[in-house]
């Protein structure tokens with residue numbers, strides 16, 4: 001009997017993606033799954049190929065998950081989140097000002113210039129702007145479009161926004177919580193030099209999206225991912241590179257804020273078409 | 282909420298931008314996986330940074346009700362990633378040179394001897410990994426001695442002492458120095474070829490060879506500097522001399538290379554430097570030959586020590602050593618060996634004058650030097666277990682280039 005198969009899509013936002021998935025491929029094949037992967041230059045084609053059945057699984061950004069869900073629904077099918085990283089759960093985004101800024105709270109930002117990441121970054125653009133809009137605050141958005149189509153996986157836009165804040169070019173900058181810490185530690189942001197004026201509710205990030213119902217291969221894929229142990233020296237360096245210590249069961253309860261932001265900004269239509277103006281991945 | 286934190290840490294005003302993770306980590310280290318740590322502090326970014334830091338390290342965060350919160354920020358539930366990372370870790374042997382592994386595995390690689398090694402990592406290829414092949418118990422002691430006796434070529438030699446030599450004597454000095462430099466170059470390259478192949482578990486041997494290479498570097502410097510002290514031209518280099526050194530550098534077996542270089546070559550070199558120290562016509566030449574001789578003695582001691590050890594364990598070693606001498610002799614049989622200019626220069630220096638009697642005496646002294654070199658080689662061969670008559674025969678096959 002031939003081994004069950006899975007062909008997974010991943011977006012090549014960084015050369016390390018090849019190292020990670022070649023390593024996982026060896027590990028998965030050693031455990032009876034005929035696994036392979038294809039690389040995409042952006043998420044939109046990956047999602048389309050998943051829903052069209054050209055790949056079995058898509059290592060998706062949260063935005064790509066929402067689009068997959070909508071495309072599948074429009075097609076009369078369904079997708080589900082097979083697994084996610086432990087580090088994909090309960091993230092927050094923040095709005096930061098310079099320490100000496102007169103801005104004390106979110107509403108003080110009305111009419112001011114706020115730096116965000118790329119047009120398609122959930123954590124540095126869509127979710128924080130949705131947070132501001134929900135609070136009724138209208139701001140002048142300055143976007144840093146680095147790695148458009150990568151859905152914010154490329155850190156460049158967030159870092160450029162942080163630099164613009166330090167340089168005094170903008171009044172505030174949006175970023176994910178862990179990047180604020182990283183920017184302080186790496187020196188992009190001066191220590192004690194910034195103040196956090198707003199924090200979003202907790203949300204979830206990437207997931208391994210698959211079509212429902214799952215094939216035998218996809219089920220085995222999920223079981224094997226969940227069984228990966230940080231105590232295994234073969235996969236530990238790969239887990240470190242991918243930024244997790246354990247895979248978790250997928251959940252879809254953490255995407256409401258992003259869905260609301262996508263609708264409010266018209267990024268995707270309800271049937272999953274790309275409707276954002278000026279978005280050319 | 283039903284919290285039962287078993288430990289608490291107060292960060293005061295310290296934030297994660299300035300090292301708060303050290304206090305949290307230290308407090309978590311005392312807890313088992315699943316253990317709870319109440320973290321309090323006043324840094325305004327703590328509520329953002331603490332969970333972000335925990336997320337990346339596999340710790341969970343639980344949030345207090347706002348009403349209960351004073352300076353309590355969150356409760357961290359220790360994850361297992363820190364323990365998992367060290368699952369299957371092993372010590373890279375014992376730290377002490379008295380308890381060396383006889384065959385350290387490739388996976389220990391560049392890990393410090395005795396360190397706790399995380400599992401995984403590369404299989405580093407250090408093919409000289411047999412204790413009996415590379416080790417000598419005297420290595421740590423010799424290394425300490427070698428490190429303590431490093432001398433500064435600038436200050437250890439009386440470069441500015443006034444002296445003036447007749448042109449032909451100066452030319453003889455320049456010729457001998459030219460010969461010494463090319464031999465020192467070979468003496469540096471030979472250990473350099475092995476130092477990167479020796480398993481770092483035997484680090485004292487690596488250290489010793491590294492210092493030995495530094496010795497040779499200084500020898501190259503001071504002999505070159507003496508050659509050019511009064512002029513701008515070096516002496517001659519014969520094809521046969523270079524051929525002899527080339528066969529030395531080409532030997533890729535560690536034991537055989539040590540044997541040819543240290544036991545036979547450097548051993549003879551000690552006699553040559555001692556001779557030059559005696560007949561040197563100027564204070565600079567006398568001093569640099571004495572300094573180099575001290576270093577060379579140490580090089581011979583190490584070469585002898587690990588070969589003696591190996592010869593006791595491996596009765597076949599002597600066959601290989603014998604074959605190496607024959608092989609090198611055959612390779613050099615059609616070459617002239619010692620540069621005739623060097624031989625003549627040695628006679629000139631030993632003669633100390635141009636009267637027929639002076640030259641005759643000088644000639645005898647160089648003959649005596651060659652005899653002393655031969656006797657020394659035979660003594661060392663006997664110490665390695667060769668019979669007396671065989672030692673004499675083998676010594677006679679040694680290159681006429683001395684090294």
Ligand SMILES: [Fe+2]
Pocket residue numbers: 465468496497500573577
């Ligand atoms: Fe030397």
Ligand SMILES: [Fe+2]
Pocket residue numbers: 468497547576577580
């Ligand atoms: Fe030497």
